[in-house]
Each structure stands twice: as structure tokens, then as C-alpha cells.
Amino acid sequence: IDQTELAKRIKKKDKMKFNTKVIHGGQHHDPSTGAVMPPVYQTSTFVQTSPGKPLNPDYEYSRAANPTRSALENALASIENGTRGLAFSSGLAATDCILRSFKAGDEIIAMDDLYGGTYRMFTRIYKDSGIKFHFVDMNDLEKFKSLINENTKLVWVETPTNPLMKLADIQEIAKITKEKKILFAVDNTFATPYLQKPLDLGADIVMHSATKYLGGHSDVIAGALIVKDEALGDQLHFQQFATGATLGPMDSFLVLRGIKTLHLRVQRHCENGVKVVEFLSNHPKIKTVYFPGLPSHPYHEIAKKQMSGFGGMVSFTFVSGKKEEAVNFLERLNVFTLAESLGGVESLANHPALMTHASIPEDKRKEIGITDDLVRLSVGIEDAEDLIADLMQALA
Structure with a gap:
């Protein structure tokens, strides 16, 4: 390995190889104590030196941001090659956050084989919202394209799917969504970022039930969103902050620990x-x-x-x-x-x-x-x- 290039890669942690990223990517030792693992900041609020002036401008109230959750979100962004990660109280909370971006009259095209909870949310929770859902075999690209119209705002794909292990060609679907200026979200829970990186293949949003492989020990309920576009990340963060479906500090710590292996x-x-x-x-x-x-x-x-x-x-x-x-x-x-x-x-x-x-x-x-x-x-x-x-x- 060229030593100069190696030094650059190690200094810029987002250029590290994946096996190194899961341990170091987006991570920093605790600045106050030097702790190797981020502490569990079990606090709801943070001190202000004057009204409206937090001691640390990044932390005011834990629903908006918490240092332990921030450490996890930085790690999520790193391993999915995104710019912004968001940690939620469940995978369904993460999915719900995306859906809050849409209004009556908008249309969403989804894969026909979906996790039952996702299907339930689409067809029962949002049934009276005015959002129209289409379910289609995403391998029939002509059928998929025939459903796209001026009201289509999102394409939702699981690959592999739960439970029939169907796949969709992320790269081919991304070409279509980019041409039509439609958001494209991929549920990457089954594959994990170790096996598949949807953002690199053209997706706009990656969703995980972090309860599963990211946590990896059946001891936490959590969800995640990762995006590349910073403006989209800011929008989703506002929707998360305003509705409150954030992940607590102890659960954030557990998922972060899981990611390291x-x-x-x-x-x-x-x-x-x-x-x-x-x-x-x-x-x-x-x-x-x-x-x-x-x-x-x-x-x-x-x-x-x-x-x-x-x-x-x-x-x-x-x-x-x-x-x-x-x-x-x-x-x-x-x-x-x-x-x-x-x-x-x-x-x-x-x-x-x-x-x-x-x-x-x-x-x-x-x-x-x-x-x-x-x-x-x-x-x-x-x-x-x-x-x-x-x-x-x-x-x-």
C-alpha cells in the first residue's frame, strides 16, 4: 500500500475500509475524559450559560440531540457512506418519519413483498391521509414506470424482502427515480451495510430496523435513517425532533456497541x-x-x-x-x-x-x-x- 495514500485514508476516517469503519468511522474518544467508548449521557437537558445560550451549542435538549445518540448517528452515516444518520425508537418510527414528508394527493410506489409492519403502516395508519400507495413487483420495470406520474413522490423498496427474499435492482430503479426527480428509499435491514450499500447505488434514503443486525444481540428496539443529501437530512431531523421518535442514550449505546462487531x-x-x-x-x-x-x-x-x-x-x-x-x-x-x-x-x-x-x-x-x-x-x-x-x- 502506498504509504502517503494510506496516511491520508487513516486521517480521513470516511475513507477507511469497512471493517475499520465499523469500529472507528465517525467516532472520537470522549474529549473530557479520553474514554474509548462514548459515555451514556443519561440526561434529558443541558445547562445554559444565559437564556438561549447552551454551554455547548450542539446540545440543549435530548430530544433534539444527545451526545450518545450523536455518536451512533455518526457511525451510521459512516458505514452507509452517507452524510447524515438519524437514530429512532424503532424501524417503524424511522419509516413514519419519511412518510410525514408527504401530503394528501401524493403517491408512493412500494415493493409488493414487504415487512408486515411496513405494509400495515402504509395501508392502515395512512389509509385516510390522502396518500395513495401502489404495490408492484419492482423487477417488472415497465409496470413500475407505468405507475409513475406527476404525483409520485417516493419509491420504497426492500431488498432482499421479508420473508420471500425477493430482490430489486437498486441501480436500475435509481436511474428512473433520478430522471423523474422522485425520492428513493431502500430498507437495507436484511442485507446490512456490510453486504450492500444502497446510497452508493443511487438511493436517496437508507432505512434500517437497527433492532436486527446492527444491534445484533436481541436486546434493543431501534431504527435508523441515513441520507447523502444534507438538506434532506435536515428536513428528516426536524420531523424527528418535532414528533419525538428519538432513540434513548442507553439504547444508542447498545446499537453502537453492536455495530462494532x-x-x-x-x-x-x-x-x-x-x-x-x-x-x-x-x-x-x-x-x-x-x-x-x-x-x-x-x-x-x-x-x-x-x-x-x-x-x-x-x-x-x-x-x-x-x-x-x-x-x-x-x-x-x-x-x-x-x-x-x-x-x-x-x-x-x-x-x-x-x-x-x-x-x-x-x-x-x-x-x-x-x-x-x-x-x-x-x-x-x-x-x-x-x-x-x-x-x-x-x-x-
Whole structure:
């Protein structure tokens, strides 16, 4: 490595490689004590030297800004190659903040396969707002383009999707949204910035349920937005400040701590995911395995194009097609834990139709392929042999 260039890169932390960024990117030692990790500033307010003159102009009231949350937000911006990160009380709070940018008469085009909570927010919470939502297969670009009109203000994409692991070509969609001057938001929860960077591919906003891989330990509820455009960042921050969906200092600390091992954890999630998929793909009781790393996956080429790995999320169906077999399988698991959520160090198993996607009407679930025998696995970082042994005994 050229030593001069190396020195420049290390001095300017946003030029560091990813594995270094998760630990150092956007981070600084505490100036008052030299603490390596940012302290948990468990305070609601900050002293002022005179009315309207805070001791530190950056901190007046913790809903607007808190030093621990600021440290997390700087890290989020760094690892997603953005200019501004915002930390929220949940992923849905982050999504809601974006939607508050729109008014009656505006239209939003969204991917047809979405996290159940996102679909519920779009179709029930905002149903009387006057905002019109369209749901479409984002791989049918002609169909997608036919829905765009002068009222279209936002395109919302999950890739890979929850729970069917569908993908969308971020770069191709970004070309269209930029030409039409439409905001483009990508839910990057499943891929994480370790595997995929939507801002680099042309998206305007990245959303995370930081509860999942960013936190990584199933001990916090949090959300995040990251943008490249500073004016958009200021607008979203004002909406967050004015509505109050901010992340507390202790939760901010936990997510920041989780980010520091993101690269190590996701690498193991990917390794174990491949092994679990290989086992399931060869089991006589399993009909279809949904995993973007499989050459047979319909969007495998898109995954290779825009992801550096295929993640640890796997869904599958049974040859019998029976809900009862899926439920019986889930009840018999010992190492995998039957629970909602994903992305923690422990392996989790979920029945989308009865759990995470129960809020989606049954006819809509069937239309997009969420069948009653579908099981979703979040493959953790345990020993892969133990995970496969658990799946084997549950299937038996």
C-alpha cells in the first residue's frame, strides 16, 4: 500500500475500509475524559450559560440531540457512506418519519413483498391521509414506470424482502427515480451495510430496523435513517425532533456497541446460512428454499451484482404444503428459538403467516406467495453442525 495514500485514508476516517469503519468511522474518544467508548449521557437537558445560550451549542435538549445518540448517528452515516444518520425508537418510527414528508394527493410506489409492519403502516395508519400507495413487483420495470406520474413522490423498496427474499435492482430503479426527480428509499435491514450499500447505488434514503443486525444481540428496539443529501437530512431531523421518535442514550449505546462487531457477525451469518441452505435444499420434506445465494433463485444475478454476500436469512416451504407440518416443525426446534425478529447472534425461527405477517390480509399473502407452510429462519452464529442437527431432528 502506498504509504502517503494510506496516511491520508487513516486521517480521513470516511475513507477507511469497512471493517475499520465499523469500529472507528465517525467516532472520537470522549474529549473530557479520553474514554474509548462514548459515555451514556443519561440526561434529558443541558445547562445554559444565559437564556438561549447552551454551554455547548450542539446540545440543549435530548430530544433534539444527545451526545450518545450523536455518536451512533455518526457511525451510521459512516458505514452507509452517507452524510447524515438519524437514530429512532424503532424501524417503524424511522419509516413514519419519511412518510410525514408527504401530503394528501401524493403517491408512493412500494415493493409488493414487504415487512408486515411496513405494509400495515402504509395501508392502515395512512389509509385516510390522502396518500395513495401502489404495490408492484419492482423487477417488472415497465409496470413500475407505468405507475409513475406527476404525483409520485417516493419509491420504497426492500431488498432482499421479508420473508420471500425477493430482490430489486437498486441501480436500475435509481436511474428512473433520478430522471423523474422522485425520492428513493431502500430498507437495507436484511442485507446490512456490510453486504450492500444502497446510497452508493443511487438511493436517496437508507432505512434500517437497527433492532436486527446492527444491534445484533436481541436486546434493543431501534431504527435508523441515513441520507447523502444534507438538506434532506435536515428536513428528516426536524420531523424527528418535532414528533419525538428519538432513540434513548442507553439504547444508542447498545446499537453502537453492536455495530462494532457487525462485520464479524454478518460474515458468520453468511457462512452458516450457506450450510443451512445446502442441508434444506437436499431434504426430501422441503419443497422450495428461498435464498438469494442459490443459483436457482430467480434474482440470484441481481444479488451477485449488488451484494458482497447473501446473508443469513432463509425461508422455505414443505412438500406437503400443510400449515400443520410447519407448526409441528417449529414446535420441535431446540437450538433455533421460535420468536419474532431476526439478526441476533442466536438463530430464530418464525412462521410469517401466523407471526410477523399476520397483519397482511390472507388473500394478499397468498397473492405474493406467503403460504401457510412458509417458515423463515434467521441463521445465527452458533456452530453450523448444531444448527443442522436441530433442523434434522425437527424435520424427522
